[in-house]
Amino acid sequence: MTRYFLVLLMALLMPAAPILAQDGGPLRIEITEGVIEPLPYAVPDFVADSVSGREYARQITAVVASDLNGTGLFRQIPSDAHIARVTSFSSPIQFSDWKAINAQALITGAVSVDDVGKLVVQFRLYDIFAGQEIGQGLQFVGTQEGWRRMAHKVADQVYSRLTGETPYFDSRVVFISETGPKDARQKRLAIMDYDGANVTYLTDSQSLVLAPRFSPNGDRVLYTSYESGHPRIYVLDVASAGRRVLETREGSMSFSPRFAPDGRTVVYSLTQGGNTDLFAMDIASGRSQRLTTSPAIETAPSFSPDGRHIVFESDRSGTPQLYIMPATGGEATRISFGQGRYGTPVWSPRGDLIAFTKQSKGRFHIGVMRTDGSEERLLTASFLDEGPTWSPNGRVIMFTRETQGAQGISGLYSVDITGRNLRPVQTPTGASDPSWSPLQD
């Protein structure tokens, strides 16, 4: 347990420094050109006591494995390499058989459907080399329709126990679904599980919609819609899909909204007479307060997790750069000084980093920097990457990538904050502007 914990934690926290292979110990993290050797584990199909349970068991096992494999930190040993068979959840573990195939962790589980039709999922996690269980076995009970969430919860427990990090698999993403060619594109507000499953549409394609943002507890979404003819900010209740407009000032347009950590205040851009400034609105009363007064463009505001500061984008220096100011407005401090243009800053849920979009020499990058602007690291590079959003635990960033040219389409990608493990998020249509929810209850 301790060894898994330490080595993986080191891998997560010190991405820039290669971690030397340890001599003598059973765990060896090998670095090849900056890539960590993922931890090998086995997850035999969860056992089931009925036919209906068997199908759920197979699917739940697959989702658990998909979650873990998707992090890039774990490598699944395929089941045809397994020596031992797990036929009963309560049987003793044949540690030597798992050791023989170099599994370092083992996940076992059982799935059943109880008298009232509820799905019951149990699991245990083992350290093969230490020959003992890691943490205690857990049981989840839920509806059959909710089987994917139960799988994510199992994977969250495994991830958390092996890395010491808070998890992120049982979470959702609100985004813009895109169809049609570039010059006739249709956009709809949509919501899905973090891994692209269970897509639900929240608006039709009658009106252009942009850049949804989750509330801190995931119950509401802010977004921008042209349904009035002008861009305006709406707040939508996720459960009921009921919505209302927030900012209706005549002759204005409003966009780029984001919740404060208290969920009661919204900071956003308001454009009047061609000038775009930042405002904050108390949602309940509708009262708003101006935060900036410069003739420059101020947009893309994001709160610090403690609610005391706002990071935003402004071109007051001549090009778009990142600034931090008190949440009530006032003097702003520039934090971006590299070559290029910076935009869409988003404060990490841990408070230590700011993710951003950078445009330099005709390429776009997603990057992170510390809140004082130091230690800038670019994680991606492409024709057009933009709009980062943080996983609930602050370890992964999802963003929009648009391909070049007349046939260009948008899709979602995720990348670890180490810059490793860049991968597309599967969506049924083109997709843009992701916003990651908090971990669900």
Added chain:
Amino acid sequence: MSYLSKAFLVAAALSLAACSGAGRFDDTSAGAAGYAGTAQDPSSPLYFQQTVGDRVLFTVDQSNLTREAMAILDGQAQWLMQNAGFNVVIEGHADEQGTREYNLALGARRANAVREYLVSKGVAASRLDTVSYGKERPLEICSEEACYAKNRRAVTVVSAGGLS
């Protein structure tokens, strides 16, 4: 100026935004409800669009009007003064370089630059509305400067308010 060769009807921004078909963003015929007239009728929106010129272009990141743009806007102001029954929505646009948020604000700057110029030439401000589409409504879809140059635009859309 390839856009001039396409069949145009003039529609208010509202009906444009409400158009749910798969038509191109500059092909407003699908949602047109307004009065367009013929290109031969100097008081028609079609004449405004094709002969006066309904759009001005901007350089990268800029919202200041070029000499060429001002000449087109002089014509627009004159036409609007002579055709007082029409109201206007000025649509500001950006090319695909730049973030969505910044481009929305940049498009608003461009639309406002046109609005202020028309007001300075005597058009009543109450007739002029503005909206920014940022990079959401490209006319040309290649990822090259030839296309970007045509997408960095402000389009003056006249609606046949009192005449329909």
